[in-house]
Amino acid sequence: MKTQQFTVVDPLGIHARPASQLVAKATPFASSIEVRTEEKAANLKSILGVMGLALKQGSQFTLVVEGEDEEQAFTALTTLLTEMGLAQ
Amino acid sequence: MTHLTGIAASDGIAIAKAYRFVQPDLTITKTTVQHTDAEQQRLAAALAKAEQELAAIQQQTLKKFSAEEAAIFEAHLLVVNDPELIGPINQKIADEAVNAEYALHEVSSMFVALFEGMDNEYMSERASDIKDVTNRILAHLLGVHIPNPSHIEEQVIIVANDLTPSETAQLDRNFVLGFITDIGGRTSHSAIMARSLEIPAVVGAGTATTTIQDGDLLIVDGLSGQVLVNPTADVIADYQEKAQNFRAQQAEWSTLVNEQTMSKDGVHVELAANIGSPSDLDSVLRHGAEGIGLYRTEFLYMGRENLPSEDEQFTAYKMVVAGMKGKPVVIRTLDIGGDKHLPYLPLQEEMNPFLGHRAIRLCLDQQELFRTQLRALLRASVYGNLKIMFPMIATIQEFHDAKAVLVEEKEKLIAAGIAVSSDLEIGMMVEIPATAVIADIFAKEVDFFSIGTNDLIQYTMAADRMNEKVSYLYQPYNPAILRLIQMVINAAHKEQKWVGMCGEMAGDELAVPLLLGLGLDEFSMSATSILKTRSLLKQLTVTDMQALAAEALQLATADEVIEKVKQAVK
Missing domain, CATH: 1.10.274.10 (PtsI, HPr-binding domain)
Structure with missing residues (x-):
């Protein structure tokens, strides 16, 4: 299992456009990929789940990846999160 | 072949396949399944x-x-x-x-x-x-179909229950040849939209959406209000000829574009256009308008999320005033409320919005809104021949109050060194019967009147013009309406003031002879009606029409008036 903590830096929070890109990136991987906050957890392969967390600028979350291709999935997603300027 | 009859809302004839713009019924029920x-x-x-x-x-x-x-x-x-x-x-x-x-x-x-x-x-x-x-x-x-107008890839006739402004916005104008709606009248949004797009429309056709299927071949006759569904080849040929004749007549009218409007006996009246935005200017000039008789500024405020700024308004007004190159431009201050709402300006829910807090009543109450618009108008006044008009005036006090605000803003601008036209005419709409009745008193205060017949008729007859059940009471030719119009014109002329009309009636071929006889000075209508009306006026003699109007005023019913006009003009 691989995890990393992030803080949302995008002023608009995790809105539809970047959420779509994250879900599209996560879906092909076999591993389970989750976004966890203090209260809730969401499947990163679900657009409704990710947006349902309503993460705003400054919100903290943990990315949790577990499964056979967790290395590749983890790298792909952490890269995307930071490249988009969404979270760090 | 099926046959529907509705209200002829926009001239012309179109022949094309039907596109149903109808939201399907998505009601669900819970059932138990075996498999x-x-x-x-x-x-x-x-x-x-x-x-x-x-x-x-x-x-x-x-x-x-x-x-x-x-x-x-x-x-x-x-x-x-x-x-x-x-x-x-x-x-x-x-x-x-x-x-x-x-x-x-x-x-x-x-x-x-x-x-x-x-x-x-x-x-x-x-x-x-x-x-x-x-x-x-x-x-x-x-197993039902959700319409997706962005998908239209061929020329079609839109069939809808009614078309809202947001729905018409989704339509690709290159592919839409005409409209047919179940409900509505000549003044509903879809009718006005069709006239501004210059495509034929039949509205209030009752059962269009239930009778017509997607892909049915349709003929829309916007001249007579007829809709033909899946016509025979003979009928199609017949209508192709009619469409051809209509185009020929339009070509004949177009020779009148640069002519002055004159009656047969040489009396000049002004034919002006009603507009909703600066983008209508092109059509106004193309149809040879001698001015703009009504610029409805509320469209500047609609379909957006915040109030338009003073500069934004100034730009729009200036474009219209300058674009008309010295011809008169009558701009009406904001007429919101009634059936028009702004998402960013919460108004209280009213039992009777048309009798409620709208137009000048709202502007005098929310003065910041009003003052911003007046400043933009005053700044635009130096670019041409601008006249300002207040809507829904009911009392002398309201006119005084509105004018006082205008004068105050004008003086502030002048003090700040901003140029303002020195001969700005200030007038009012006559749409509430109370003002028509004492028009002689108002005439001393105003520079001009513009009669808004759509509202004047609905208030005089106490009949909601959106309500189909009472639509028979929308009677422009009722002698009561004609007498009110006569009172307004006579009162104004006594004070050497001019009178315009900016309702649908001003472009109606049966009303024009009467209005000419009653002495109306300015007729303001959809730009597309101007040339037809100019051609009609050329054939009318003022003295004959005066006699006709005098007789009409003594008749008892609208039907008698219509009959009388038809006899006199044919």
Whole structure:
């Protein structure tokens, strides 16, 4: 299992456009990929789940990846999160 | 061949296939299913179709609009494939042996409620995206069709119950040859829109959406109000000839573009145009208007999320005033309330909005709004021949109050060194019977009157013009209306003031002879009616029309008046 903590830096929070890109990136991987906050957890392969967390600028979350291709999935997603300027 | 009759709302004849712009019935019922596997397969098939459809819409949008607008469909596609949505629906079908429609509705409602409940406005609006996608899936389950006007790829005639402004905005004008609606009248949005697009329309056709199927061949005759469904080859040929004749007549009218409007005995009257935005200027000039008799400024405030700034308004007014190159431009101050609302200006719900807090009443109450508009108008006044008019004046006091605010803003601008026209005429709409009755007193105060017949008729007859059941009371030719118009014109002329008319009546071929006889100075109408009216006026003699009007005023009913005019003019 691989995890990393992030803080949302995008002023608009995790809105539809970047959420779509994250879900599209996560879906092909076999591993389970989750976004966890203090209260809730969401499947990163679900657009409704990710947006349902309503993460705003400054919100903290943990990315949790577990499964056979967790290395590749983890790298792909952490890269995307930071490249988009969404979270760090 | 089926035959429908409605109200002729916009001239011309179109022949094309029907495109039904009708939202389907998506009502669902809960049923128990025997084979849950089959039910899950039915869901999978509906999802696949919805996905295919969304991908196609995404491509269309990308082609016709921008990547920005297409992006939303990317999110919609992800929703169709969302494991947290689809998983629970399949689970529900299996566990409870319920139909797919019901399971979809139950699960999606949970997400809709979750998003609607978020305190962030952006997120709560996403609830409508979820509804949008689930309705699309639901439509496939129910075997009904959701119209997607961005998909229109051939010339069509739009068939709708009624068309709202947001629906007309989605239509690609290159492909829309005409409108047919179930409800509405000559002044409803779809009718006004059709006239400004210069395409034929029949409105109030009653059962158009239930009679006409997608792909039916239609003839829309916007001259007579007839709609023919799946006509025979003979009828089509007949109408092709009629359409040809109509185009020939239009060509003849177009020779009158640069002519002054004159009666047969050489009396000049002014033919002006009604407009809603600076983009209408092109059509106004093309149809040879001698001025603008009504610029409805409320469209500047509609379809947006905040008030237009003073500079933004100034730019629009200046464009119109300068664009008319010295010809008169009458701009009406904001007429909001009634049936027009602004999302960013919350107004109290009213029992009778047309008798409520609207137009000048609202502006005198919310003065900042009013003053911003007046400053923009005053600044634009130096670029041509601007006249300002207040809507819905009921009392002398209201006119004084509105004028005082205008004068105050004018003086402030002058003090600040900003140029303002020195001979700015200030007038008012006559649309409330109380002002027509004491028009002699108002005439001493104003520079001009403009008679707004749409409202004047509805207030005089006490008949809501949107209500089909009382539409028989919308009687422009009722002697009561004609007498009110006569009172206003006589009172104004006694004080050497001019009178215009900016309602639909001013461009009506049966009303024009009477109005000429009554002494109306300015006729303001849809730009597309100007040349037809100019051609008509050329054939009328003022002295004859005076006699006709005098007789009409003594008749008892609207029908008698119509009969009298028809006899006199034919």
